[in-house]
């Protein structure tokens with residue numbers, strides 16, 4: 621992994637860094653580029669606007685690593701309100717939700733609580749007429765997230781998973797999850813992983829991404845290709861031309877605020893494009909991962925800090 625990226629992700633876990641970044645007024649300006657707003661209505665407005673442009677969305681109520689049951693409960697309530705509002709606004713057919721299990725109690729060490737909370741979000745999604753995808757977090761959570769996914773899918777077979785090509789285990793996970801009804805978002809991975817579990821350099825992560833994409837495309841599920849990487853997108857479009865898949869049986873996914881012209885270009889070419897829309901007040905972890913992905917973002921952020929303070 622790029623050393624600057626490793627450094628930013630490590631600094632993100634430091635309480636002093638968190639305090640400086642969270643308090644700096646300029647952080648909010650940077651956040652606005654990547655986050656749709658602070659409350660439910662901001663998320664719904666973004667979904668409606670994207671739907672008007674022919675784009676689907678997956679909404680993420682920001683927050684992660686909650687350490688008490690009351691915060692986990694608050695997250696579930698936020699998703700229940702959001703899903704009801706998406707249905708009322710008439711966009712549930714195009715807008716689903718993404719959930720981090722660490723936001724509904726995964727770090728509390730009570731697997732039953734996590735399953736109960738995630739089940740409530742799935743039930744609300746079912747009532748609204750849409751779906752849920754479980755975001756993937758750092759490598760310590762992969763096995764338990766996939767175990768919860770398997771339990772949820774017994775009742776709601778449409779619950780989606782995220783797999784990270786940076787992790788060596790992912791090629792096996794792709795084979796496991798390429799069956800009928802399975803929805804898999806394939807991404808490179810936004811977290812720092814230990815070297816024994818992960819590919820060492822970016823090129824290996826890309827090669828693994830392509831191998832995983834081939835596996836998912838050869839299967840019977842719905843592959844959801846989450847990347848902004850122009851080279852990977854070109855390869856995916858080429859691979860799509862070589863397989864027999866009905867239109868709409870693959871999604872391209874990009875993050876809110878990143879390569880918006882590319883989002884529209886893919887949609888206009890007839891592909892299903894889903895934009896990941898984060899909203900809420902707990903934007904710190906999300907912002908740090910976006911900065912770590914791209915040195916230019918970090919430079920922009922640091923320059924703004926210096927010129928503003």
Ligand SMILES: Cc1cc2nc3c(=O)[nH]c(=O)nc-3n(C[C@H](O)[C@H](O)[C@H](O)COP(=O)(O)OP(=O)(O)OC[C@H]3O[C@@H](n4cnc5c(N)ncnc54)[C@H](O)[C@@H]3O)c2cc1C
Pocket residue numbers: 754755756757782784805807808809810811846847848849850873874875878879894895896909910911913914917
């Ligand atoms: C819809 C979606 C959902 C995701 N869900 C998860 C998840 O659940 N778990 C997880 O670990 N990761 C998730 N990710 C993040 C993912 O793992 C990568 O960290 C991220 O997408 C950057 O990798 P890339 O494939 O875009 O390629 P990169 O090689 O990182 O980027 C390629 C190009 O894309 C553009 N770009 C990429 N990132 C940025 C940025 N932050 N700002 C501006 N331009 C940028 C630049 O032009 C860059 O050159 C998700 C990504 C997407 C798109």
